[in-house]
Amino acid sequence: MESKDYLSYLVREIHTTVVATVDDAGQPVTAAIDMMDADEGGLYFLTARGKGFYDRLKKRGTLALTGLKGTDTMHCAALSIRGKVRELGGGLLPRLFEKNPYMNEIYPDEASRSALTVFVIYEGSGEWFDLSRKPIERASFTFGGAEKVQEGYFITDACIGCKLCYSKCPQKCIDISGRPVVIQQQNCLHCGNCYEICPARAIVKRG
Ligand code: SF4
Ligand code: SF4
Numbered sequence: 381m382e383s384k385d386y387l388s389y390l391v392r393e394i395h396t397t398v399v400a401t402v403d404d405a406g407q408p409v410t411a412a413i414d415m416m417d418a419d420e421g422g423l424y425f426l427t428a429r430g431k432g433f434y435d436r437l438k439k440r441g442t443l444a445l446t447g448l449k450g451t452d453t454m455h456c457a458a459l460s461i462r463g464k465v466r467e468l469g470g471g472l473l474p475r476l477f478e479k480n481p482y483m484n485e486i487y488p489d490e491a492s493r494s495a496l497t498v499f500v501i502y503e504g505s506g507e508w509f510d511l512s513r514k515p516i517e518r519a520s521f522t523f524g525g526a527e528k529v530q531e532g533y534f535i536t537d538a539c540i541g542c543k544l545c546y547s548k549c550p551q552k553c554i555d556i557s558g559r560p561v562v563i564q565q566q567n568c569l570h571c572g573n574c575y576e577i578c579p580a581r582a583i584v585k586r587g
Contacts, residue, residue: 463504
């Protein structure tokens with residue numbers, strides 16, 4: 381999937397996410413927030429200006445979120461995003477209400493919507509993690525011009541080909557047919573077992 385597909389999946393299939401912001405004491409605070417639309421400009425949601433959530437967004441300009449789709453841990457896909465937010469004001473409210481008609485039950489008329497404002501996550505990076513696949517599937521993406529940062533474990537030329545990493549890998553996602561051996565990143569749990577056991581210190585952790 382491309383970045384835009386992940387953002388639309390979040391809106392269409394997951395919708396309600398848990399969003400983390402940081403308060404004045406530097407402590408994380410979470411809130412359940414619906415992601416209401418996505419396009420080439422980013423990911424859109426709304427909140428009320430009276431909420432502490434609004435203040436934290438305005439002060440920090442960043443957030444992190446996770447949404448889950450599935451029935452239980454082993455039949456579940458998770459999509460996480462962290463990025464920068466910008467307030468857009470009330471101009472997009474009619475569009476978000478049209479696409480999310482249930483909002484009319486919460487804020488039934490124009491007067492009750494006066495405190496609402498729209499935010500966009502305009503730049504960020506994301507991670508897809510699907511535990512329902514065997515082996516598990518992982519993918520990362522960026523949007524809005526964010527720099528792609530490599531995260532995870534990588535094997536360097538210091539590898540001596542002992543295959544100990546493969547023996548401890550819970551997903552068996554290390555290709556041991558050559559040297560250096562190679563981690564299949566799309567199936568890696570980021571558990572670090574390989575890193576801990578490698579006798580040649582040939583594995584580096586990034587991100
Ligand atoms: S444990 Fe280290 S040295 Fe051995 S195969 Fe794996 S990466 Fe190479
Ligand atoms: S981090 Fe864990 S899952 Fe990934 S290659 Fe190493 S042992 Fe396997």
